[in-house]
Amino acid sequence: MTQSDPAALAADHLAGNARIDEAVAAIVDELRTAQATLDGARPASAALAESYQQWIDRNATVRGRGAWYPYVGSGVGRGPLVELLDGSVKWDMIGGIGVHLFGHGDPELVEIAVRAGLSDLLMQGNLQYNGDSIEFAELLVAEAAKRSRLAHCFVSNSGCMVNESALKVCQQKTGGAPRIFAFAGCFMGRSTTMSQIGDNAAYRQGVPLNALVDYLPFFDPALGERSIEMARWHMEQQILRYPKQHSCLIVELVQGEGGFNTAPREFFLPIFELARAHGIPIWDDEVQTFGRTETMYAFERLDLGEFVDVLTLGKMSQACACLFTAEMNPGPGLLSGTFSASTAAFRVGRRLLERMRDGGHYGPDGGNARLHRAFREGIAAIQGRHPEWFPTVPLEFGRSTDEVVGGIGGMMRFTPFGGDKAKVMRLLHTMFEEGVIAFACGHGPYHVRFLPPVGVMRVEQFAPVMEIVERALARVAMEPAETA
Ligand SMILES: Cc1ncc(COP(=O)(O)O)c(C=O)c1O
Numbered sequence: 001m002t003q004s005d006p007a008a009l010a011a012d013h014l015a016g017n018a019r020i021d022e023a024v025a026a027i028v029d030e031l032r033t034a035q036a037t038l039d040g041a042r043p044a045s046a047a048l049a050e051s052y053q054q055w056i057d058r059n060a061t062v063r064g065r066g067a068w069y070p071y072v073g074s075g076v077g078r079g080p081l082v083e084l085l086d087g088s089v090k091w092d093m094i095g096g097i098g099v100h101l102f103g104h105g106d107p108e109l110v111e112i113a114v115r116a117g118l119s120d121l122l123m124q125g126n127l128q129y130n131g132d133s134i135e136f137a138e139l140l141v142a143e144a145a146k147r148s149r150l151a152h153c154f155v156s157n158s159g160c161m162v163n164e165s166a167l168k169v170c171q172q173k174t175g176g177a178p179r180i181f182a183f184a185g186c187f188m189g190r191s192t193t194m195s196q197i198g199d200n201a202a203y204r205q206g207v208p209l210n211a212l213v214d215y216l217p218f219f220d221p222a223l224g225e226r227s228i229e230m231a232r233w234h235m236e237q238q239i240l241r242y243p244k245q246h247s248c249l250i251v252e253l254v255q256g257e258g259g260f261n262t263a264p265r266e267f268f269l270p271i272f273e274l275a276r277a278h279g280i281p282i283w284d285d286e287v288q289t290f291g292r293t294e295t296m297y298a299f300e301r302l303d304l305g306e307f308v309d310v311l312t313l314g315k316m317s318q319a320c321a322c323l324f325t326a327e328m329n330p331g332p333g334l335l336s337g338t339f340s341a342s343t344a345a346f347r348v349g350r351r352l353l354e355r356m357r358d359g360g361h362y363g364p365d366g367g368n369a370r371l372h373r374a375f376r377e378g379i380a381a382i383q384g385r386h387p388e389w390f391p392t393v394p395l396e397f398g399r400s401t402d403e404v405v406g407g408i409g410g411m412m413r414f415t416p417f418g419g420d421k422a423k424v425m426r427l428l429h430t431m432f433e434e435g436v437i438a439f440a441c442g443h444g445p446y447h448v449r450f451l452p453p454v455g456v457m458r459v460e461q462f463a464p465v466m467e468i469v470e471r472a473l474a475r476v477a478m479e480p481a482e483t484a
Pocket residue numbers: 097158159160161163187188189190252256257285286287288289314315
């Protein structure tokens with residue numbers, strides 16, 4: 001920079017700086033060396049058992065309760081593999097519930113984060129921000145606008161917070177309409193309002209109820225056409241009962257926590273048309289689906305973008321966002337907050353979205369779809385060897401299903417032991433011990449949920465994962481009924 005150049009910035013010194021490039025290259029090189037030994041699952045080391053237990057105890061003390069898994073990471077991982085402080089290495093098939101789409105320690109993303117550390121701001125906000133914040137939001141809008149009317153983007157720091165923002169946008173647009181349409185089994189986050197809309201009694205225990213939610217039944221493949229009629233009928237009834245009282249219809253196009261339930265376009269279409277006919281804004285909650293199905297936005301695959309008035313996303317994007325159409329753009333003052341996201345989250349988020357978009361991950365034969373097929377084949381092979389671990393799954397109204405795998409793209413589920421809650425939970429803990437981290441979804445039947453790092457996982461890596469799953473299934477199947 002010279003003082004005589006009026007367009008020069010102090011920041012120019014850092015861009016394209018050979019010494020910084022060299023230093024960053026050295027850092028990433030050392031990371032690769034540290035990662036080199038991580039090439040498969042590994043049991044915990046006895047020498048680290050005591051210090052690990054101390055970590056687990058300290059966490060329980062400071063949190064006030066024990067964690068679901070005895071998990072404390074060492075800070076080093078490699079793609080789908082993660083090292084814990086007990087010396088074990090595990091296949092991470094849940095990615096902090098869908099956040100780590102590129103797994104652990106992706107060298108390019110680490111490099112971006114290291115460079116982001118040079119920024120004057122660790123956290124960016126709604127009052128003061130850098131270009132990163134604008135570029136991130138622009139990318140989300142540009143991709144959404146290809147197949148929808150979404151035009152603007154507000155960034156905030158959790159899925160729940162962008163959902164709160166979306167609700168306010170809808171409420172303001174409908175003049176403070178007090179009621180909300182949502183689907184049975186939905187999940188939206190843990191604020192006082194979102195835990196009331198989310199369809200799980202445990203998550204709203206002790207919370208005074210002040211949200212008026214009308215639930216619609218989600219698609220039930222066993223009922224087919226009838227399921228579509230039922231959902232529409234329920235909605236019509238509530239509109240008749242409470243005309244002009246609904247601020248929004250909230251929908252997860254693939255239900256996440258509810259059980260990785262999918263539905264065809266024909267299910268949503270009549271419901272969306274009804275909402276539109278009655279001036280009820282449609283809000284697509286893609287906090288879990290975003291980036292993971294066979295398209296970047298789940299609405300693209302179902303070609304439903306024209307109906308979407310508001311959309312929320314998060315998790316794999318690293319920073320969370322609420323997108324809305326020009327007509328839904330709220331008045332000043334409705335949306336803000338001190339934090340938007342960290343500089344590293346903006347830069348890493350933008351790069352991983354580009355890599356997903358340009359790296360052959362989407363489409364019916366893209367990476368996400370291929371990994372999904374590998375997952376289904378892996379489970380089918382285990383089922384072929386051990387059909388007794390996959391009995392018929394009981395459903396409501398005395399019905400049942402033999403479908404034991406489900407989901408789409410990077411949202412994968414399987415249903416062992418008839419979806420029995422105790423056995424599925426036991427299986428998850430056994431898988432963890434054996435070297436695979438997953439989680440549950442569904443409210444009965446219960447499923448094993450995988451949200452693997454589809455950005456970096458390779459099809460052949462399902463082989464060692466499935467070996468462990470099979471071992472864990474065998475252990476749980478052999479346990480006496482009362483402890484299982
Ligand atoms: C569909 C959906 N909406 C909202 C949320 C809440 O996001 P967060 O946990 O980031 O607040 C989640 C989280 O799992 C989700 O799956």
